[in-house]
Amino acid sequence: MPKQVDHHERREQIAAALMRVAATQGLAAVSLRHVAAEAGVTSGMVQHYFPTKDSMMDFAMRSAGARYEARMNDAIAGLGERPSARELVGALLMVLLPLDETQQADARVALAFQSYAATKLSAAEDLGGGNAELRSFLADQIRSAQSTGAAPGGVDPLHAATGLFAMAEGLGLQVLSAGLSTDAAIAALDAQLDITLGPPPR
Amino acid sequence: MPKQVDHHERREQIAAALMRVAATQGLAAVSLRHVAAEAGVTSGMVQHYFPTKDSMMDFAMRSAGARYEARMNDAIAGLGERPSARELVGALLMVLLPLDETQQADARVALAFQSYAATKLSAAEDLGGGNAELRSFLADQIRSAQSTGAAPGGVDPLHAATGLFAMAEGLGLQVLSAGLSTDAAIAALDAQLDITLGPPPR
Numbered sequence: 001m002p003k004q005v006d007h008h009e010r011r012e013q014i015a016a017a018l019m020r021v022a023a024t025q026g027l028a029a030v031s032l033r034h035v036a037a038e039a040g041v042t043s044g045m046v047q048h049y050f051p052t053k054d055s056m057m058d059f060a061m062r063s064a065g066a067r068y069e070a071r072m073n074d075a076i077a078g079l080g081e082r083p084s085a086r087e088l089v090g091a092l093l094m095v096l097l098p099l100d101e102t103q104q105a106d107a108r109v110a111l112a113f114q115s116y117a118a119t120k121l122s123a124a125e126d127l128g129g130g131n132a133e134l135r136s137f138l139a140d141q142i143r144s145a146q147s148t149g150a151a152p153g154g155v156d157p158l159h160a161a162t163g164l165f166a167m168a169e170g171l172g173l174q175v176l177s178a179g180l181s182t183d184a185a186i187a188a189l190d191a192q193l194d195i196t197l198g199p200p201p202r
Numbered sequence: 203m204p205k206q207v208d209h210h211e212r213r214e215q216i217a218a219a220l221m222r223v224a225a226t227q228g229l230a231a232v233s234l235r236h237v238a239a240e241a242g243v244t245s246g247m248v249q250h251y252f253p254t255k256d257s258m259m260d261f262a263m264r265s266a267g268a269r270y271e272a273r274m275n276d277a278i279a280g281l282g283e284r285p286s287a288r289e290l291v292g293a294l295l296m297v298l299l300p301l302d303e304t305q306q307a308d309a310r311v312a313l314a315f316q317s318y319a320a321t322k323l324s325a326a327e328d329l330g331g332g333n334a335e336l337r338s339f340l341a342d343q344i345r346s347a348q349s350t351g352a353a354p355g356g357v358d359p360l361h362a363a364t365g366l367f368a369m370a371e372g373l374g375l376q377v378l379s380a381g382l383s384t385d386a387a388i389a390a391l392d393a394q395l396d397i398t399l400g401p402p403p404r
Binding site: 107108111114115118119124127128155156159160162164165167168169170171173174176177179184185190191195 | 309310313314329330358362370372381391393
């Protein structure tokens with residue numbers, strides 16, 4: 001073995017194994033032993049990079065979170081120069097629906113982490129911070145669409161944003177854990193976007 | 203020890219310990235050893251009633267599910283003789299919001315099971331069956347409210363029902379795992395019920 005081990009590469013190898021275990025068997029199955037077997041390295045090697053179960057959880061969630069963010073940025077970049085509020089909000093929320101296998105793997109990790117956060121306050125606070133930011137951005141979009149007359153008024157923008165965001169998460173949850181079809185999820189979200197923000201431009 | 207052990211009482215004692223472990227530490231922590239320690243009995247005794255981890259999972263979920271159903275029945279019974287569609291749907295969906303400690307404990311078990319079902323097809327099919335039934339009931343209520351003019355038309359009742367149900371589940375998820383306030387969750391759900399089914403009767 002060469003003296004200069006490529007730390008970055010080794011860490012990525014272990015991280016990828018960790019994500020495969022989490023995505024296929026849930027975070028409950030993420031253990032030193034399982035991850036080491038999946039990565040084809042020793043338990044000691046895994047422990048060197050991820051000393052505790054919590055540090056593994058944390059890594060898995062940040063990793064899935066970073067991919068959600070990248071997908072949202074890609075979705076926005078694909079909209080062109082001056083997207084409408086309807087297009088912007090729709091593109092962001094569609095990212096929350098686990099439509100293909102990669103997205104489903106990340107959604108499983110996110111769901112396992114949400115379940116973990118439900119019993120651990122500090123993790124819930126982390127999730128809450130990111131959620132509040134997205135909710136406030138959505139509320140701004142709804143408020144702006146209402147002010148131009150594109151969206152129907154009479155609905156509190158923050159309540160509408162809270163509900164719309166929760167609907168997208170709930171649809172994702174049901175696709176993943178209760179066999180809701182992705183077509184039904186997309187149709188339900190689209191119908192709600194029409195109601196909250198007006199129909200899409202033709 | 204008397205020869206005639208009270209099996210029912212012992213089973214309930216172990217089941218209650220199992221639910222306490224699941225609610226406070228998540229289903230991942232539900233093990234023979236943990237449950238036995240919590241119940242103050244031997245691991246062998248726990249194994250007698252729940253031979254496998256899957257049988258524990260199954261019991262915990264059925265138990266939480268039965269309490270959801272009882273709460274929904276109570277909520278409907280509290281509505282009087284001829285509730286409007288708005289009242290009926292509202293009462294059913296509010297049960298999905300974890301508003302007090304007992305409901306939060308059950309919601310943690312439900313969430314842990316959803317996460318488990320996301321990696322296990324048979325569990326997802328179980329959840330899916332119950333969900334489809336509720337969704338179809340909600341769609342009937344929306345359709346009926348639209349036909350009497352109480353609710354605005356122009357929205358597909360099944361899409362609206364799918365979205366509304368997912369919104370309630372998503373709000374519950376965010377209350378539990380991301381620190382969304384119960385007030386914000388109730389306000390968002392109420393606003394959506396007004397939109398889908400018309401304002402409540404005065």
